[in-house]
Amino acid sequence: MDCTKNYCVKDIRLAPSGEKKIDWVSRFMPVLQSIREDFEEKKPFKGVKIAATLHLEMKTAFLLLTLKAGGAEVSATASNPLSTQDDVVAALAKAGVRVYAVRGESREGYYENMHRALDIEPNIIIDDGADMISVVHRERTEFIDNIWGASEETTTGVIRLRTMEKDRVLKFPIIAVNDSYTKYLFDNxxxxxxxxxxxxxxxxxxxxxxxxxxxxxxxxxxxxxxxxxxxxxxxxxxxxxxxxxxxxxxxxxxxxxxxxxxxxxxxxxxxxxxxxxxxxxxxxxxxxxxxxxxxxxxxxxxxxxxxxxxxxxxxxxxxxxxxxxxxxxxxxxxxxxxxxxxxxxAADGHPAEIMDMSFALQAKAAEYIRNNHDTLEPKVYVLPREIDEMVARIKLKAMGIEIEQLTEEQRKYLKSWEHGT
Incomplete structure (x- = not known):
């Protein structure tokens, strides 16, 4: 393994292969590409630290690089020991992401790497399964006051986090990305x-x-x-x-x-x-x-x-x-x-065109936490409907699809309660 303070990967020399994979999927992720261009211009995460526990493969890598393009200091570790692609992890390390993951790592190694990723002392967590959020609540409580909020990618994680909310042990707000329409209706x-x-x-x-x-x-x-x-x-x-x-x-x-x-x-x-x-x-x-x-x-x-x-x-x-x-x-x-x-x-995970929407939501969830953490309580939230619709509209445009628009008369009718039979 190649390990430094900033990364721990199987072989840093695998980076060129990982870079080709990331370049390939980026061509089929127009929504996230659009968000990345906006982030590059506005730098919404300047001075912000983001720690992520995700399946470290090519689509996820493009999300992490999008956050980095927005000015964030990013650390990452795997959410599953067998989903890690070692060449993609090496490419992330080369790109300046603090990344700690090796395919097939032991349970002990999995959690050691999670702690390494948390050493960044994050403001925002992006999780897939709620393992990192759970570890913070149980073992790294010294970071809680510094964490503005977290987002959760999957059904399993949301179930765990809603239980934490119900048991009144949740210490910071959560955005349940999994519960957004453009996530579960398409991704799941x-x-x-x-x-x-x-x-x-x-x-x-x-x-x-x-x-x-x-x-x-x-x-x-x-x-x-x-x-x-x-x-x-x-x-x-x-x-x-x-x-x-x-x-x-x-x-x-x-x-x-x-x-x-x-x-x-x-x-x-x-x-x-x-x-x-x-x-x-x-x-x-x-x-x-x-x-x-x-x-x-x-x-x-x-x-x-x-x-x-x-x-x-x-x-x-x-x-x-x-x-x-x-x-x-x-x-x-x-x-x-x-x-x-x-x-x-046993394969390459989910198609890029669908993960485009899910990871666009993750990027916007991080931005939402950045902008609204002062008013959010330690609860599980769903992203506003307008963010869902924004993602869907960008996706439709990229697919070359135009949709019908309401007329002014129709808008007035839908807002009226006086019209009847």
Missing amino acids: RYRTGQSTWDGIIRTTNLLVAGKNVVVVGYGWCGRGIAMRARGFGATVIVAEVDPIRSLEARMDGFLVMPMTEAAKVGDIFITATGDINCIRREHFELMKDGVILANAGHFDVEISKPDLEALAVEINQPRPNITEYKMKDGRRLYLLAEGRLVNLA
Whole structure:
């Protein structure tokens, strides 16, 4: 490893490869490019320190460089040990971002690097999963008074942070970027749907058509995964605890059943819930020989690896990113990417055109915190609707799409309460 005070990377000589990746995706991120140009001119983050815990790959790198272009001093570390791209991390280090991450680092190394990134004493935190925010609240409380606020990228992190707010332990304001319309309607649904299957197909090289695909969880991520599975020609089964989402899945044309039933017939299982042990011992015991297990949730807890290990009489690695668990009766269950985010651990993550909107929201969230932290309380907030609409309008323009406009008469009508039948 190459380590200095300002970075800790696998090999700084990998930077040219990472620079090419970042240059490539920047061409397909017009919204963030527009924000970067504005930041370069106005320097809204001059004198501001920003620490980020994110999946350190090429799209995320463009976000970090956008913040740096706005005048920020930026430090970064990984939000998942298997999603780090070492050449991209090296390119960030070369560009002057304080970055500490190595693909495949241990749990101990993961948190050591997080503490290194926090040593910058940030004013703003950008998180993906709420690990950094949690560490500050538990272990680095000396920084709390200096932190204006934080933004959170993913559903799992927002769940944790709303619990902290409910328990009255949250010490600074949070912007739930995940809850913005131009994030969850597009990022969670379309990018997760595509990139999850990209990771599965790259890793297994198996056919999806004709198989029974079990999607565990029918939130926006689950919806996207199920939609793409149907497009590939699979029969889709949804396992969901929420009665409204379950009804929606059935009305969308999918089969709905409990996991104990789905486990008997599924060929490919994909979790997307944000909860622990959604597929566990009693389900593994019912599964057919040769099933594929993959996770699209943030943490590697949705598929119980301890249960798999306890049931297995033999564990092998038949292909990269595939772990084979052989059962006593000869059945083989295949876990992809160690149960971590399959789209990032076994592929390149989400498409640039969609992350363009999500990371535009992250950049604007940091600016919003910078401008409004004096009036924000230690609560979880959603960005104002006008920021959502700004992102959507820039995206539509970049796609060459014009939309209808209200006439003055229509505006007056919508504001009036006097008109009736």
